[in-house]
Amino acid sequence: MLRCIKLSIDELKNAIIEDIRKTCEEKNVVVAFSGGMDSTLVSVLTVEALGKERVELVNVCFGPFAYSNSISKVLEISSKIGKSVTFLDGIKAQWEIWKHGPSCNLCTKKIKFGMVSSYAGNRLILGGANKSDSWGQYGIKLSGNSYSPLFNLTKSDITQLLKSYGLEPRSLKIGENKSSKGREGCKLKHLLKMMAVPRFHGKAVALSNELLLDFLQSKNIDYSMANVKIIGPLKRNMALVNVLPHLKDVEKEEFKEILRSLDVINDVYFVEKPIVLFAKVNPGIYVDDKAKYWLEKGRLQREFAAPIRMEWSVSKNNKLRTFHIVNFKEVDDFQAL
Structure with missing residues (x-):
């Protein structure tokens, strides 16, 4: 009113x-x-x-x-x-x-x-x-x-x-997005998998995102988006680094070494091209097209530095109630898929 x-x-x-x-x-x-x-x-x-x-x-x-x-x-x-x-x-x-x-x-x-x-x-x-x-x-x-x-x-x-x-x-503004339209910060939202072991999965998302902001501030790099998504199977943490504008090659290599020094990070990638995310989901979500659309377009796309597309499959893990990104693939053009 x-x-x-x-x-x-x-x-x-x-x-x-x-x-x-x-x-x-x-x-x-x-x-x-x-x-x-x-x-x-x-x-x-x-x-x-x-x-x-x-x-x-x-x-x-x-x-x-x-x-x-x-x-x-x-x-x-x-x-x-x-x-x-x-x-x-x-x-x-x-x-x-x-x-x-x-x-x-x-x-x-x-x-x-x-x-x-x-x-x-x-x-x-x-x-x-x-x-x-x-x-x-x-x-x-x-x-x-x-x-x-x-x-x-x-x-x-x-x-x-x-x-x-x-x-x-x-x-x-608190956290990773300094634009006036950005969401404020909770690091755990960037853990796109089950936190079965907090000292492994939780530690990875907490440290990597804090280190990214520290790195950008130490280099006086202005940014509109900065986060590290943690994906992968439960035994492996893959870090997908999202920064806009994209970092220079020398900056990427320097930050990659910082993340590689962590005992809870196994692989480091920078999101700069379109990617396909492979998601295991709860059976209820798998049959709900609206839920899948919202996860892809509403929940995830706005926090990635390049276009994404989801590939869905049903999880056999009965402990999973939502979704778990297990892998990704970089592509040049979604139309070619």
């Missing part, structure tokens, strides 16, 4: 603040706070609407699977807001999900929201869902004890509102 007519930024801000006051009434609330753009805006709007004493910021911490700058960013932004942060430990719960295959949606539902919900009790939980994510497109603004005050906003709206508070959106 807030965007049915064109509002100025001040009018939009006041409308959201009034909506928060009306929805929350006289109750105390919890903000699911990551320190990124969306949750930061929710926090400042909610504090302005209700006052600091009625708002608690809660962060679910994922230890090695969070980028090293994420905790410092959370503390830095919360300090600017004038609020302390309550941290919840989500590491073990995350492993329990990922040992059955990648599942960002389940992680969000059961851990990010589930743990915050258990902690919040009967308090309303405010999150940052908006038109740029799946919940903002297909979910509900107010559902049970979950409320999304940015529900009707675009990323452009959020950027302008943050600037109106003197907060620079680019400084709030």
Whole structure:
């Protein structure tokens, strides 16, 4: 309703603040706070609407699977807001999900929201869902004890509102994608296989992605995408490095040697040409064309530095609940396949 007519930024801000006051009434609330753009805006709007004493910021911490700058960013932004942060430990719960295959949606539902919900009790939980994510497109603004005050906003709206508070959106990006449209950082989403052994599979994705960002920053390389996908059979970790713009040959060789020095990485490849990804999937996903389309076009393509195509087969591993990328092939032209 807030965007049915064109509002100025001040009018939009006041409308959201009034909506928060009306929805929350006289109750105390919890903000699911990551320190990124969306949750930061929710926090400042909610504090302005209700006052600091009625708002608690809660962060679910994922230890090695969070980028090293994420905790410092959370503390830095919360300090600017004038609020302390309550941290919840989500590491073990995350492993329990990922040992059955990648599942960002389940992680969000059961851990990010589930743990915050258990902690919040009967308090309303405010999150940052908006038109740029799946919940903002297909979910509900107010559902049970979950409320999304940015529900009707675009990323452009959020950027302008943050600037109106003197907060620079680019400084709030966490992790591997520095573009204004990029997703913020969880390293585990780049593990495209079951995390059966955290000290092998989990360690590979955590270290390789942290090292990539360190490398790019040390070389003063600007980037719009930077991640290392970990694929391969359970006994072998293959690193697919995605960087845009593509690295120079000398830079690739230097970073390849860094990854090869890790005892949990077996092979290193740079994604610069179209590739076919070979995926083992749960039988339920295999027969669901919509699910396969979303995995390929919605979940994976936007995080690869070149076009991808999926080749699907049914997994015989009854522990796999989602998908597992077991191999890949570089091609010059999909039409030739």
